[in-house]
Amino acid sequence: MTSTNSSAILSDASYARHSLAQIAFIRAFEAKALALTQTKPPSVLGSMHFCAGQEAVPLGAVAGLRDDDQIVCTYRGHGWAIASGLDPRAVFAEICQKAEGINGGRAGSALMMAPDTRFIGENSIVGAGTTIACGVAMANLHKGNGRVVVVTIGDGALNQGAVSEAFALAAARKLPVIFVVENNGWSEMTSTDDMFLAKRLAQRTAGYGIPSATIHGTDPIVVRDSFAIAAERARNGDGPVLLECRVPRLWGHYNRDMEHYRSKEDRRKAEQIDPFITLSQRMIDAGLMTEREVEELREEEERKVERIADVVMASPDPVPEGLLDHVVAAPTDGRPRVTGTKEMSFIEAVNAALRAELDNDEAVIVYGEDVGKGGGIFAASRNLQREYGAHRVFDTPIAENAILGSAVGAAISGLKPIVEIMWADFLFVALDQLVNQASNIRYITGGKSGAPMVVRTQQGATPGSCAQHSQSIEAMLAHVPGLKVALASSATDAYALLRAASADPDPVIVIEARGLYQVRSTVELTEGAEPVGKARLRRPGKDVAIISWGTMVDPAEAAAEALAEEGIDAAVLDLRWLNPIDEEALAHVVGEAGGRVLIVHEAVRTGGFAGEIGFRIQELLGERMALSVRRLATMDTRIPASPVLQAAVIPNARSIANVARALAGKRMIAA
Ligand SMILES: Cc1ncc(C[n+]2csc(CCOP(=O)(O)OP(=O)(O)O)c2C)c(N)n1
Numbered sequence: 001m002t003s004t005n006s007s008a009i010l011s012d013a014s015y016a017r018h019s020l021a022q023i024a025f026i027r028a029f030e031a032k033a034l035a036l037t038q039t040k041p042p043s044v045l046g047s048m049h050f051c052a053g054q055e056a057v058p059l060g061a062v063a064g065l066r067d068d069d070q071i072v073c074t075y076r077g078h079g080w081a082i083a084s085g086l087d088p089r090a091v092f093a094e095i096c097q098k099a100e101g102i103n104g105g106r107a108g109s110a111l112m113m114a115p116d117t118r119f120i121g122e123n124s125i126v127g128a129g130t131t132i133a134c135g136v137a138m139a140n141l142h143k144g145n146g147r148v149v150v151v152t153i154g155d156g157a158l159n160q161g162a163v164s165e166a167f168a169l170a171a172a173r174k175l176p177v178i179f180v181v182e183n184n185g186w187s188e189m190t191s192t193d194d195m196f197l198a199k200r201l202a203q204r205t206a207g208y209g210i211p212s213a214t215i216h217g218t219d220p221i222v223v224r225d226s227f228a229i230a231a232e233r234a235r236n237g238d239g240p241v242l243l244e245c246r247v248p249r250l251w252g253h254y255n256r257d258m259e260h261y262r263s264k265e266d267r268r269k270a271e272q273i274d275p276f277i278t279l280s281q282r283m284i285d286a287g288l289m290t291e292r293e294v295e296e297l298r299e300e301e302e303r304k305v306e307r308i309a310d311v312v313m314a315s316p317d318p319v320p321e322g323l324l325d326h327v328v329a330a331p332t333d334g335r336p337r338v339t340g341t342k343e344m345s346f347i348e349a350v351n352a353a354l355r356a357e358l359d360n361d362e363a364v365i366v367y368g369e370d371v372g373k374g375g376g377i378f379a380a381s382r383n384l385q386r387e388y389g390a391h392r393v394f395d396t397p398i399a400e401n402a403i404l405g406s407a408v409g410a411a412i413s414g415l416k417p418i419v420e421i422m423w424a425d426f427l428f429v430a431l432d433q434l435v436n437q438a439s440n441i442r443y444i445t446g447g448k449s450g451a452p453m454v455v456r457t458q459q460g461a462t463p464g465s466c467a468q469h470s471q472s473i474e475a476m477l478a479h480v481p482g483l484k485v486a487l488a489s490s491a492t493d494a495y496a497l498l499r500a501a502s503a504d505p506d507p508v509i510v511i512e513a514r515g516l517y518q519v520r521s522t523v524e525l526t527e528g529a530e531p532v533g534k535a536r537l538r539r540p541g542k543d544v545a546i547i548s549w550g551t552m553v554d555p556a557e558a559a560a561e562a563l564a565e566e567g568i569d570a571a572v573l574d575l576r577w578l579n580p581i582d583e584e585a586l587a588h589v590v591g592e593a594g595g596r597v598l599i600v601h602e603a604v605r606t607g608g609f610a611g612e613i614g615f616r617i618q619e620l621l622g623e624r625m626a627l628s629v630r631r632l633a634t635m636d637t638r639i640p641a642s643p644v645l646q647a648a649v650i651p652n653a654r655s656i657a658n659v660a661r662a663l664a665g666k667r668m669i670a671a
Contacts, residue, residue: 009286012221015063016283019220020294023055023276024301026079029088032309033078033095033109037255043313044096048109051079053218053250054182056275058083060223061150061180065231070118070136072129072151072409075110076182077122080152084119092305093312105318107444115412115441115449120149125436127153127160130179131402132437134166135409135417137175142365142391142415148231152180156187158204159195162432165399167208167240169406172397174239178230179205181242182217184249185270189261202244210240217245218275248273326447327481329505331533331580336499336526347517349491350380350456352525353498354418358388361416364502366393368403368420377422378517380456400426404433404455411453411507412441418502424459424473424511438507439482454501458512460551460602461650463643470639472550472603475612477509478578484508484532485578489553491521493536493576499529508532513551533577535585541571543664545593546656547586547613548600549575556600558653559660568664578609586613587620595627596663600656605633632659 009016030050036043051058058079062071073080081091086102094101095109102114113121120136123129133151140147157163158181170177181201185192198204202212211233215226223245230241248270252259259267271277276298283289289297344352357364366381366388372395375382385393396403400421407417421427427434434455442450461470478485484506488494494512501508538557546556553574560570573589575582590597597617599610610631617629635649 007286008221009282009288013288015224016221016279017288019056019059020276020279020283021297021301022059022083023279024298025088025304026055026059026082027052027276028298028302028305029082029092030078032305033092034251034255036096036309036313046097046108048095048255049076049253050251050255051076053248053270053274054184055079056220056223056279057152057180057182057217057245057247060220061227063220064224064227065148065150068118069148069150069231070120072120072133072136072149073122074126074129074152074154074157075122075124076154077112078109081112081119081122084117086114086117086119089308089312092308093315096312097317098312099316099318100312103444104446106446111440111444113441113444113449115445120409120412123437125432127157127162128405128432128437129153130163130166131169131405131433132409132412133177134169134175134402135406135411136413137170137177137409138173138365138406139410139413139415140176146235148176148178148234150178150180150227152182154187155181155183155185155192155201156190156195158201162401162405165397165402166405167205167210168397168399169402170240171208171210174237176234177240178227178234179210179240179242181244182247183244184247185266186249186253186262188253200244202242205242210242212242212244214244214246217247218273218278220275220279250274326442326445328442328484328580329447329450332531334503334528334531336528336530338524339527340525341522342525343520344491344523345518345520346488346491346494346512347378347380349495349523350498350512351382351384352523353495353502354381354384356499356525357416357418357502358384358392363414364392364416364418365410366418367396369396369398369422371395371420376420378458378514380420400430401433404430405437407453407455408433408437408441408451411438411451412449416452416454416502418454418456421455421457423469424457425468425471427457427473434477434483434507434509435480439480442506443482450505451507452505453507454498455507455509456498456512457509458514458517460513460515461639461646462515463646464641465639466641467638472601472634474511474550474578475603475607475609478609478612482507483579485511486532486576487511487550487578488513489550489574489576490516491519492523493574495523495525496530497576499526500532503529504532511550515551516554533580533582535576535582536574537585537589538572538574539570541569541593543569543593544596544598544660545571545573545589546598546600546660547573547575547589549578551602552600552651552656555651555653556656559657562653562657563660563664566661568661570660570664575613581613581616583616583620586617590617590621590627591625595621595625597627597629598656598660598663599629599631600651601633602650603633604636605631606636608633628663630659630663632656
C-alpha cells in the first residue's frame with residue numbers, strides 16, 4: 001500500500017491546501033444535508049449516503065485525471081459530483097429534491113445524473129455502474145477521443161455478478177476504465193472482513209489480467225498520482241486498472257443508520273484516519289499551516305455551505321406540471337421511402353436491417369455472444385464483421401449484464417448499440433440494465449440524455465426446446481415505463497421493426513420469433529424507418545376482431561381464413577408494439593367488429609399482455625358500445641420440450657377459430 005510522507009507535502013503545498021479546503025467543503029456540505037434530514041419534522045425526506053471520510057478519493061482522482069475524463073459512481077456520490085465540477089448548489093438542490101436540482105428533483109441524493117457533463121452519474125443498484133462504464137469507454141474508443149472512465153464501487157459490490165461481468169468485458173476489449181473500490185470496511189451493516197478471505201481486495205482482478213493496486217484513499221497526493229498512472233496506462237491502450245482505495249467510514253451507512261452493529265473501537269479507528277484530521281496535521285507538522293488557519297479554513301468552507309443551503313431551501317419544489325414529460329421521447333411521424341422489395345426469410349431480413357443500419361450511421365455498433373466472427377447462432381449477423389470491421393461488429397464474453405450495461409453506457413455516449421441477447425430467457429440474468437438503468441436515463445435527466453439502444457432477442461417454443469429456452473416474456477418488458485417493446489411476426493416486420501427501433505431515441509427491445517426464422521415473405525427495403533408504435537391490420541373483418549402479436553399472428557390469420565369459409569368475417573390485427581400501444585388501430589378494429597374481440601398470445605395466460613389489451617379496449621370503447629372480450633393464451637404451465645405436449649398447451653389456428661367462432665356466433669344470435 002502506498003502513502004506519502006510528511007516531506008512530500010512540502011513540494012505539493014498548494015494542492016494539499018486546496019485538497020484540505022475541498023475535504024472541508026464536502027464534509028460541511030454533507031453535514032448540512034444530514035442535519036436537514038434530522039429536523040423534526042424532517043426538512044428533507046428520504047435516504048442519503050454520505051462519503052464522510054472518503055472525500056480524498058474523488059478530489060484526488062479528479063486531480064490525477066484529464067479534465068474530460070468521466071465519472072460513474074455509486075449512491076455515495078456527493079463528493080464525486082462536486083469534484084467533477086458540477087455546481088454545488090445544483091447538487092445540493094438535487095439532494096434536497098428541489099426544482100433547481102441538476103435533475104429537477106427526479107433523482108434525489110442517490111441517482112443524480114448529468115451524462116452531458118463528465119459526471120455520467122450515480123447508481124443505486126450495487127455494482128451496476130461498472131458495466132455502464134464499460135459502454136462509455138467503448139464509445140470513447142470508437143470516437144478515438146482518448147477519454148478514460150472512472151467507475152467507483154464499494155467493497156461489498158465486488159461480490160456482485162455485474163462487477164465480474166464488467167471486469168470480463170473490460171479485459172476482453174482492453175477498455176480504458178479505472179475501476180475504483182472505495183473500501184470503507186463496511187457493506188451497509190456487514191463487515192468487509194466477514195465477506196472476504198482475501199486481505200487485499202485488489203487481488204480480485206488478477207484472474208482477469210487486470211493490474212491493480214491498494215492505496216491510502218485518505219491521502220489526496222497518493223490518490224492523485226495513482227489515478228494519473230492508471231489513466232495514462234488506460235489512455236495508452238493498455239486496458240483497465242483497478243485501484244482499491246482504503247478509506248474510513250466516518251458516519252453510518254446512511255442518514256438514519258444507528259450503527260448498532262458497529263463497535264466503538266471500529267469507529268474510533270476510523271476517526272483516527274479521518275482525512276481532514278490527518279491532512280491538516282501533516283500541513284501543521286510541515287509548517288504549512290497553523291492550527292488556527294486550519295480552523296479558519298474549515299469555518300470558511302462551512303459558511304459557503306450555509307449560504308448554498310439557505311438559497312436552496314428557499315427555492316421552490318418541483319411542480320407536477322410536465323411530470324410525464326421525458327418518460328420516453330415525443331413520438332415522431334417519419335415515413336420511410338421504399339427503395340425496393342425482396343423475398344427473404346425472417347432471419348435474412350434481420351441481417352438486411354442490421355446491414356442497413358450499419359451503412360446508415362457510423363455510430364451503430366452490433367455485438368453480443370457469438371455475434372462477431374460466427375455471425376450469431378441463428379446467422380442474424382452473418383458476414384457483418386467481415387464487412388464492417390471488428391470495431392463495429394464483435395463478440396462479447398458470455399455476460400448478459402455486461403452486454404446490456406455497456407449498451408446503456410455506449411448509448412448515453414452517442415453510439416447506437418444494437419445488441420443481441422441470444423434467447424429471451426437469458427434476459428432474466430441481466431434485467432437490471434433494462435428495468436433499472438436504460439429506462440431511467442431520459443426521465444431522470446429530464447430529456448437531456450437518453451439511452452437509444454436496441455436489444456434484439458428471440459423467444460417462443462419450438463419442438464424440443466426446453467423450459468428455459470421457450471418462454472414468451474413480452475409482458476414483463478412492456479410493463480416498464482421508459483422501455484419500448486416490439487414483436488415481429490414475419491420477415492417483412494423483422495426488417496421494418498428493427499429499422500424503426502434503431503431510428504428511435506429510446507431503448508427498444510425487438511422480440512423475434514425463432515420458430516419463424518426460416519419463413520419467407522416479401523420485405524420492403526427502405527430508406528429511413530417507420531415510427532415506433534404502429535400496428536398492422538393483416539385482415540379487416542366485421543364479425544370478430546382477433547388481436548395478436550409475434551408467433552400467434554400467422555395462426556390467427558389461418559383461423560380467420562378458415563372462418564371465412566364458414567361465412568364469418570374475422571379481422572386480424574398484428575399489434576406489433578406492446579409499448580407503446582397503437583390505441584387508434586385497436587379501437588378501430590374492435591369498433592368495426594362490433595365490439596367482439598379475441599386477444600391471442602403465446603405467452604402464458606396469467607399476467608399475460610391480453611389482460612392489458614382487454615382493459616385498454618374497455619377504457620377506449622366501453623362507454624360507446626357493448627364489448628365482448630375473450631383471450632386465448634398458453635396454459636399456465638412450464639413449457640414442455642415434447643412437441644406433443646407443447647401442442648396441447650399452446651394456442652393454434654383451430655383453437656383460435658373455435659373461440660372466435662363462438663364470439664361471432666353471439667352477433668348472429670343478436671342479429
Ligand atoms: C443490487 C443491490 N443489492 C443490494 C442493495 C442494497 N444496498 C445498498 S448499499 C449496500 C451496501 C453496499 O456496500 P459497499 O459496496 O461496500 O458500498 P458502501 O455502501 O459501503 O459504499 C446494499 C447491500 C442495492 N442497492 N442493490
